[in-house]
């Protein structure tokens with residue numbers, strides 16, 4: 001698992017549905033600029049894919065962290081945040097962005113060490129999102145390892161949340177839901193798939209394709225019974241955005257004028273990665289800082 005070369009770009013988890021590498025519209029976006037991603041729930045701070053690119057590295061370490069004040073900020077959504085190659089950048093994020101943001105967050109599929117969990121547990125405004133999909137055969141990671149991570153996160157008292165990202169109709173095996181419930185997870189979020197025929201048709205069975213063909217890389221979440229599976233496991237559907245608001249982290253609030261100024265500055269560096277309109281993403285981004 002996680003065989004990677006030191007200078008490999010991308011992500012060692014190598015999901016066959018990855019929006020960063022397998023979906024043209026997204027890949028083109030990230031090929032232009034990488035440092036900031038923006039959606040309705042979070043702002044994401046990305047280290048450079050090529051750590052030997054000294055200009056990009058300088059841009060990362062000199063980014064005005066103050067612009068994250070009062071926000072919810074994630075680390076590295078163009079790879080896995082816990083890929084050891086980024087440990088130095090992760091530590092920089094944890095040590096610095098945690099001081100100005102309401103919440104800092106990592107979304108992962110990695111199996112991480114107890115040493116790292118120990119460090120994360122000491123950061124009160126840190127949140128862990130574990131992406132668990134039931135798609136082991138198209139990911140370089142296993143469901144059992146993600147269940148183990150979610151269990152250890154509980155043991156370390158880390159506020160963690162599972163997310164099915166993406167759910168693929170006819171393919172995702174959701175039998176892990178009962179294990180999550182037994183561990184004490186009550187809520188889960190579910191996201192759809194962006195389908196690219198060229199990169200995904202070779203592994204997707206016909207029974208699934210019917211939901212995704214001709215969907216032009218829009219995010220698709222078919223109603224094929226996943227909701228019922230969540231409720232019969234005794235769990236509740238909750239969006240990540242709503243989960244963050246249950247425990248809103250550090251008591252840092254900007255006035256509206258400053259929040260707007262900061263968001264306008266961030267936009268100069270950012271790709272908007274939401275399926276919602278840019279206008280709604282910008283509004284949500286301002287609101288998070290108030």
Ligand code: SF4
Nearest residue numbers: 011013014015018079
């Ligand atoms: S873990 Fe995320 S970034 Fe890595 S390959 Fe999978 S979808 Fe892409």
